[in-house]
Amino acid sequence: MMDTPRENSTHDSGVWLLDRIMNQMNAGVYITDVDTDEILFMNSGMKKQFGLVEPEGKICWQVLQKGMSGRCPFCPVPRLLRDGPSAAPLRWEEHNTSNGCIYENFDSLIQWHDGRLVHFQHSLDVTEYHKLSIAATTDELTGALNRRAGKAALAEMAAACARTGEPFSLCMFDVNDLKKANDHFGHAAGDQLLVSIAEAVRGVLQEGDVLCRLSGDEFLALMRGAPREQAVQRMNTALAALHGVQALSEQADAFSFGVLTPEPNGPARSVAQLLSDVDEKLYEKKRRLHIANAQYALLHSPQRSPGVDFTYDTIYLLDALVQSTDDYVYVCNMKTGVF
Secondary structure, rough: OOHHHHHHHHHHHHHHHHHHHHHHHOOOEEEEEEEOOEEHHHHHHHHHHHOOOOOOOOOOOHOOOOOOOOOOOOOHHHHHHHOOOOOEEEEEEEEEOOOOOOEEEEEEEEEEOOEEEEEEEEEEHHHHHHHHHHHEOOOOOOOOOOOHHHHHHHHHHHHHHHHHOOEEEEEEEEEOOOHHHHHHHHHHHHHHHHHHHHHHOOOOOOOOOOOEEEEOEEEEEEEEEOHHHHHHHHHHHHOOHHHHHHHHHHHOOOOEEEEOOOOOOOOOOOOHHHHHHHHHHHHHHHHHHHHHHHHHHHHHOOOOOOOOOOOOOOHHHHHHHHHOOOOOOOOOOOOOOOO
């Protein structure tokens, strides 16, 4: 049955109104045929984003993506057809291969003016939001998560592993003698030492693991699915990869670490308790290291005659005093009382 002039006029007015509304939106909107992927409509905002003039009639994955030889593997159309037109809009995130932008997409099936079901996508460019989000959660120097984001990741991993019974390990580590690196080689060398250590540990992490910088030289690695023995092995592998920067710290090991692997079915612990417990593991490791260093120094120090003066580096003497005791230490001039 042919449309009457009045029906044609109503239809044309509806199309004109739809086009006008869509073209005033800042978001990207386009409609495609669910069988052929042919673009039926695209608003001016999306045309501008992709530098397109007349995309209608072209195949969407040929003009909106790069390097595709067929329908995109992440195309939402198959799922939309499976769920049916009455399903809620599908929300997903896309890293576009053509212009490099990140989009938050909302996809659904709608009825086209000729009665067929078509694919409707509404896209929001969230690239800048992602950049701000990354900046707010990432340590600028090392690229690791910052303290706030790391604690959130720890809470999420602990909860997930508690549900599944999957093991996970917390590895807290800090740099050995960062102050010496800063004092003797400059703060730029100290920063490079932090970066090198972060890269070495990142190199032993797997998908789903997390690296966080808690404070100046203190880091936390979260290893999902890793029992204690595996976590210790990975951290030792990271240490072995740092032999090239040992000169900065003048230590056999560039960093010290402690490992905590909570029992899968053990009592629930808060993020603060987990951090406190793994910090205790690190403290035990560093205490053993300080004792070993002190014993080595005593065994290998040259013998000298009584009453003979000896020379020393005040920085190293102070470090030795501080690291050899848990008590308070201060040095002062006995005559003047000046510290």
